[in-house]
Amino acid sequence: MSTATDEILEKLKSLTLLEASELVKQIEEAFGVSAAAPVGGMMMMGGPAAAAAEPDEVQTEFSVILEEVPADKxxxxxxxxxxxxxxxxxxxxxxVEAAPKAVKEAIAKEAAEELKKQLEAVGAKIAIK
Known part of the structure; x- marks a missing residue:
């Protein structure tokens, strides 16, 4: 490290919390930056790849959608x-004639899977969303 940075570091160590807070405000104003922690945390650093890695909200309600009805079924x-x-x-x-149309909405995943099996067994094309 250079002597200039060593001197700055030593001065920073001697600041009170109030003085350090004032220094942060002055740095933010002088350089147009923010010292606040980013809301997304890793999203800011990792970009889209990090955003995709973070878990989304877990979906708890599903809709059973009647996608297609073959005429013979x-x-x-x-x-x-x-x-x-x-x-x-x-x-x-x-x-049935308005397909694609929701048959049931806001139900548990297990119930949605069961309805899908029932409707597919009689020939319907079903989607769960």
Whole structure:
């Protein structure tokens, strides 16, 4: 280290907390920087790769989406949708014909997987989102 940096370091060691706080404010103003810790922490340092590594919020609610209804399987799918949703014949028919459409929303993952199996067993194309 140079003697200039050694002298600065020694002076910094002798500052009180109040003086150090004032020094930080002056440095921020003089150089247009912030001494605040970044909100994302590692995101600032690692860029997109670090952002992808951080865990996202864990999804707890899922929707079962009826993506596609083959014409030859429509009646079987309609019956299954009625059994799952409790809808009347007309409402269930409207739902099936409006595909892609949510059959059930905001349910647990296990329940969503079970409904997907039931609907796929009768020929529907299902997505869980």
């Amino acid at each position: 429509k009646i079987a799918i309609l019956k299954e949708v009625r059994a799952i949703t409790g809808l009347g014949l007309k409402e269930a028919k409207d739902l």
